[in-house]
Amino acid sequence: MILKQLSVFLENKPGTLSAPCRALADAGVNIQTFALADTQKFGILRLVVHEWEKARRVLLEGGWTVKVTDVVAIEVSDTPGGLASLFEVFERASINVEYMYPFTAKQEGKGLMLFRFDDPDAAVKALQANKVSVVGTVELFKRLGN
Amino acid sequence: MSKNYQPGPFHPASAMDYLPLSQLRDLQFQRLRAMVQRAYDRVGLFRQRMDARSLKPAHLETLDDIAKLPFTVKTDLRDTYPFGLFASPLAEIVRFHASTGTTGKPIVVAYTQEDLNDWAQVMLRSFAACGVHRGDIVHNAYGYGLFTGGLGAHYGAEALGASVIPISGGNTDRQVMVLRDFGATAICCTPSYFLHLIERAAGMGVNFKDLPLRAGIFGAEPWTESMRQRIEAESGIKAYDIYGLSEIIGPGVAMECLHQAGPHIFEDMFYPEIIDPETCELLSDGSEGELVLTTLCKRAMPMIRYRTRDITSLNSEPCACGRTLRRIRRIGRRSDDMLIIRGVNVYPSQIESALLAVEGAQPHYQIVVDRQRGLDVLEVQVEVTAELFSDTVGGLEKLQAKLSRSVESVTGLRAEVRLVAPHTLQRSEGKAKRVIDKRKM
Known part of the structure; x- marks a missing residue:
């Protein structure tokens, strides 16, 4: 149920964003979704790719600092209140979200969100107990067409 | 008298x-x-x-x-x-x-x-x-x-x-x-x-x-x-x-x-x-x-x-x-290689030992001294290695503050710590260029 996400340290200056993406492209790695956390001086590029080990190697060889983080993909109803209901589950189960970002793929009126929890394993357990649909790696990449 | x-x-x-x-x-x-x-x-x-x-x-x-x-x-x-x-x-x-x-x-x-x-x-x-x-x-x-x-x-x-x-x-x-x-x-x-x-x-x-x-x-x-x-x-x-x-x-x-x-x-x-x-x-x-x-x-x-x-x-x-x-x-x-910053004597080796005092820190750094509006400004650029890299902004900001505090406690000078990508600091003949003094005196 746990997905691997790659985080790349970037300085906040022109040109730093294209280079890692180009390196991944040259290696034939497709980025499924990404998010950029930025401050005035630095940023963190977060990526979900199918072959994360290969992508990690490509980035390390290119000289980037990369960290692998456990994240969780969750199905969210694409209707008013879909997110609100999900967050209410988090609150009830005392799950802490560090950050989140969406996938662009949508299926049967459901969207996919990616969450970084402070304790991913505990979160998955609590979410399943609350009947929240957590999407595993195999299912995820099937949906994404890989 | x-x-x-x-x-x-x-x-x-x-x-x-x-x-x-x-x-x-x-x-x-x-x-x-x-x-x-x-x-x-x-x-x-x-x-x-x-x-x-x-x-x-x-x-x-x-x-x-x-x-x-x-x-x-x-x-x-x-x-x-x-x-x-x-x-x-x-x-x-x-x-x-x-x-x-x-x-x-x-x-x-x-x-x-x-x-x-x-x-x-x-x-x-x-x-x-x-x-x-x-x-x-x-x-x-x-x-x-x-x-x-x-x-x-x-x-x-x-x-x-x-x-x-x-x-x-x-x-x-x-x-x-x-x-x-x-x-x-x-x-x-x-x-x-x-x-x-x-x-x-x-x-x-x-x-x-x-x-x-x-x-x-x-x-x-x-x-x-x-x-x-x-x-x-x-x-x-x-x-x-x-x-x-x-x-x-x-x-x-x-x-x-x-x-x-x-x-x-x-x-x-x-x-x-x-x-x-x-x-x-x-x-x-x-x-x-x-x-x-x-x-x-x-x-x-x-x-x-x-x-x-x-x-x-x-x-x-x-x-x-x-x-x-x-x-x-x-x-x-x-x-x-002694620097005099705001009247304080500072050696690059002191800054290095201050950085190394922070867990996981590597000696990949550069000291940039500048004079802004008449006052010396000390910036220490530190390369973010895998050991230092945390996936959250808060974690990296905490790291910046920790490095900055360590430099201040050793040198007595407030330092702006800037995190930079690995291998970006100037190296000359394989040896890192530690100090860039931009002050025009």
């Missing part, structure tokens, strides 16, 4: 500035012999080094024989930390000062009461040399504390009979208010801090040209002739260069006279030589090299041929003021 005494432009203590050369050299030699004897008798390091050369104090027969004596270097102070070079028992020591060393351990210096009196005298002569006298109000913005600048200037100005404002460093707005309201006529601080004061004052609607301030005694960091011109043009005061270092006594080793033609060394107290920093060969007056100083009167902590690492030359040409004391040319660079 009678109450009717009217201070004139000449202070009696300055008489030593004008000794005929033959008398001055004779005095230097007599004092050198006595000082070397004391150092030999009381300080193990000096005795071992002289014994290694089969040299006895009695072998000094002329002043030129000083060249036979071994050099003393900064690491000698570190290696004997804290009290190993003292020539007086602790009971006779009445004051300590300390400055930063190369590895985070400070360099400790000590003074007997006689040393403090001597120091006050050379500082008094420094003030008098640039026309500051009894009746002047001296705004002393050198930091008070372990740094020699604050108390050194303070006791000298008091011995002179001037009215001292012991404001110390920091709180610039208050400094401007006090300068304006107390009507100081002289100021002591680093030249870069004075530029900062001028700028802040302008923001507060205070123009230094409207104040009674007329003289600045600027030192503790290298500065240039163009900085002097800028200070004088923007503030309407005269800017004088003072030189000193804790290992010798503190400020008051050399001071410019009204002619502003390079600091005169108080040679009756400190004997100067210039050497080639590579070969240690003695150079003649006028040649550029490293300044070496020998204390002629210090009791608690005599220094024999101390290598200052400051690059300058000795000027023996007569000065228009009539002083017989030789002058040093303005010090612009050093023969080691």
Whole structure:
């Protein structure tokens, strides 16, 4: 149920964003979704790719600092209140979200969100107990067409 | 001194500035012999080094024989930390000062009461040399504390009979208010801090040209002739260069006279030589090299041929003021990698050890010193390695703060830590370029 996400340290200056993406492209790695956390001086590029080990190697060889983080993909109803209901589950189960970002793929009126929890394993357990649909790696990449 | 005494432009203590050369050299030699004897008798390091050369104090027969004596270097102070070079028992020591060393351990210096009196005298002569006298109000913005600048200037100005404002460093707005309201006529601080004061004052609607301030005694960091011109043009005061270092006594080793033609060394107290920093060969007056100083009167902590690492030359040409004391040319660079930032001595190795004290940190860093709005700014760029990289912004900001705190605790200077991508810092010939000094002086 746990997905691997790659985080790349970037300085906040022109040109730093294209280079890692180009390196991944040259290696034939497709980025499924990404998010950029930025401050005035630095940023963190977060990526979900199918072959994360290969992508990690490509980035390390290119000289980037990369960290692998456990994240969780969750199905969210694409209707008013879909997110609100999900967050209410988090609150009830005392799950802490560090950050989140969406996938662009949508299926049967459901969207996919990616969450970084402070304790991913505990979160998955609590979410399943609350009947929240957590999407595993195999299912995820099937949906994404890989 | 009678109450009717009217201070004139000449202070009696300055008489030593004008000794005929033959008398001055004779005095230097007599004092050198006595000082070397004391150092030999009381300080193990000096005795071992002289014994290694089969040299006895009695072998000094002329002043030129000083060249036979071994050099003393900064690491000698570190290696004997804290009290190993003292020539007086602790009971006779009445004051300590300390400055930063190369590895985070400070360099400790000590003074007997006689040393403090001597120091006050050379500082008094420094003030008098640039026309500051009894009746002047001296705004002393050198930091008070372990740094020699604050108390050194303070006791000298008091011995002179001037009215001292012991404001110390920091709180610039208050400094401007006090300068304006107390009507100081002289100021002591680093030249870069004075530029900062001028700028802040302008923001507060205070123009230094409207104040009674007329003289600045600027030192503790290298500065240039163009900085002097800028200070004088923007503030309407005269800017004088003072030189000193804790290992010798503190400020008051050399001071410019009204002619502003390079600091005169108080040679009756400190004997100067210039050497080639590579070969240690003695150079003649006028040649550029490293300044070496020998204390002629210090009791608690005599220094024999101390290598200052400051690059300058000795000027023996007569000065228009009539002083017989030789002058040093303005010090612009050093023969080691020491940086002087806001008057504080900093070695790159100190910053390195501060960074390494943070868990996971690697020695991939670069120090960038710049001058913004007249004030030195220290930035430390640190490469983010896998060990340091945390996936959250908060984690990286915490890391920045931790590194910054560590640098501040070791150097005493606030540093802006900037996280940079790996392998982005300049490397030359495989060796990292550690320091980029962008200050235009």
